Amino acid sequence: MSVAYPAVFAALLFSVGVYGVLARRNAILVLMSAELMLNAVNINLVAFDMWLRDVLHGGQVLALFTIVIAAAEIGLGLAIVLLLFRDRGNIDVDRQDVLRESDLEAR
């Protein structure tokens, strides 16, 4: 099997993730999109590990490593989203703008 298939698939998956991060308003969906991007990376890691016939299978090890990190990250991220919901009553990413220049229209 050509390495191009998993590579193109990973690229598409990554693009879907980027689109989700940039365009979705719901913070949970943004987190999920980030997961999509990580998984795209994982596919690349495994695919190129096999294609390069790495004796130590560094790519696969690193993929496992990434999965663990992603699990930890999603836990942390969901906790933040939970707190955010408790605090604000919504989890829309584009409404979390307390750090912006507030008097833009006042002047």
Place this chain on the structure above:
Amino acid sequence: MTVLAAQAIALPFLGALFGLLLGPWTTRRLAEVGLRASVPPVASVPPTEAPGSEAHVEAEPDVTGEAVPPEGRAAPGFAPGGGARGALGPVLYAVLPTVLTAGLTIVIGLGAWLDPGVRTAALTTIPTGGPDITVGLSVDGLAALLGVLVGLVALAVQVYSVAYMRDEPRYSSYAAFVSLFTAAMLLVVYASDLLVLYVGWEVMGICSYFLVGHHWEERTGSRAAVKAFLVTRVGDAGLLLGIIVLGLGAGSFDIATVLAKAPDLPSGTVLAAALLVLCGVAGKSALFPLHTWLPDAMAGPTPISALIHAATMVAAGVYLVARLYDVFLAAPAALAVLGLMAAVSMLGSACAALAQVDLKRVLAYSTISQLAVMAAGLAVGAKSAAMFHLVTHGAFKALLFLAAGCVIHAVGSNLLADMGGLAKAMPYTFGAMTIGYLALAGVPPTSGFFSKDAVLEHVQDTALRGGDLPGWASWAVYVSLLVTIALTAAYSTRAWLLTFLGPAREAHEAPGLMRWPVLLLAGVTLVLGFAGLGSAELRPHVAPAAMSLLFTVAGAAAVYYAWRDDPAKDPALRLGVLRRPFERAFYVDELYDRTIVGPVRLLARAVKGIDTHAVDGAVEASVPVTRFAGRLARLPQNGNPQTYLTGLLAGAVFLVLAVVALT
């Protein structure tokens, strides 16, 4: 001896420094230890702020401390002299150093008299890259003589001021400035270096400014101060340039060196330097065309008029010419200019003095006239006679001013119309002032007769036999001097009659502290003239003496007969159509207003307009532009992280594409 001179300068300087920094504090401390009797320390009303006078506040260090000690203001309950206790602070740090200084100047004078010669000493030399500046003093006969005059008049004025000014809220700063002035004047007198002299010259100017503006709450006071400062400044700019020309030409600022090298300098350089120095002289000595500040300066307290604007500072200009006489001898054209300035000043101001309605302004114009007489003496080469007249004039004019101060103190007004018939009520002042007027008019045996006669004799000699001056110039000086002598007698008589004779009037004699300096100066005025008998140059000669007496009597008699017909009427009214131009001093002030002050004001207004509209306008116009640009720049900063990330991604994609495209 130069050490003594240095001490004479340093003492009043330190006194002034102390007075300016710690004057109000001292008064408070003295009040605390009970030297102020039982005056409750009520906070007095702060001096009313005249509009536009805020600039003076930092210049009057006493103002802030003034709220606490009401100095002599609470004095009405005191017996005469009791209020002077409140002035104890100024007595300590102003009068005491002046007493010592007067003593030192007398010692220096005696030393220079017993052992003539020039003594010079330098403290240090300041390298400038060009001609070095020697910080040093030099005492010769002339300087010693002037020093004695300055010391004595300053002492008389300080003592007099204790009584005259003790009710003033700013007496302590006043006393300090008088001390500072004394130090500066002595520095001018004893300086051995032109730039050191210039330092003293400028400090005198600033002291004059502060003291003329002593009553700065009144508009006239502050305006007169500014006018005096600005007009003399015009001259001082010339003087500084003249000093630089002389210093660079001679390669040294040392006066002795400059004088020695003056004849060898190119005639153009010497002439330019002499004319530039003459600017400064005209400004300081109030000679035409820079004389207009002196009559207005009479807005200052009367003792100041006596010290600064009659006896010492205005004489400094004449002294400077005498000090740099060799420079002027090397440039006869400058002497001719000096002669013409003197002729115009003496004649014009004598006419003006004839019609003034304010006693102090009469004396001010008479001061201009007498200074011009000294300048005329210098112009014809009679240096000793001019210096003799300077000294006698310093004494008798200080006497006249201090006595006038007694009169003003008693009457409460400067106007001649408010005076009259005071001879009975104020016998001491009457006697002293009579002596002063006799000296001013040049009646023997007062000192004014001898000195004026010495000048007249030299002027006559030059006119008849020729001298350094061109013939027409010396004749102009001679004729105007003779007319001035007649006019001097006339206005002296008029002022004397209007002040003391006529229907008797109630008044109180001046207190002792004011009377004694006046009587001392009267004594000096009476005997000083005989000092000139020792020198052949200054001895009176029959022909000019007779001539001058003739003119004096004519002038005095004319006024007397005009007055005798109707004692209630001002003899000046007899002048008819001439009275108005005389009173306005030939409209010189108005002329300057039109030709200089007006255009300068216009220019100032234009500059201010440009500043507010063009410069400030440009700055203000940049505000909306900046604000708009800021709003544009803030648009992407909308607080939405997704927008930022989009930008980040776009940037990354752009970079990757760029790398791909470029490699």
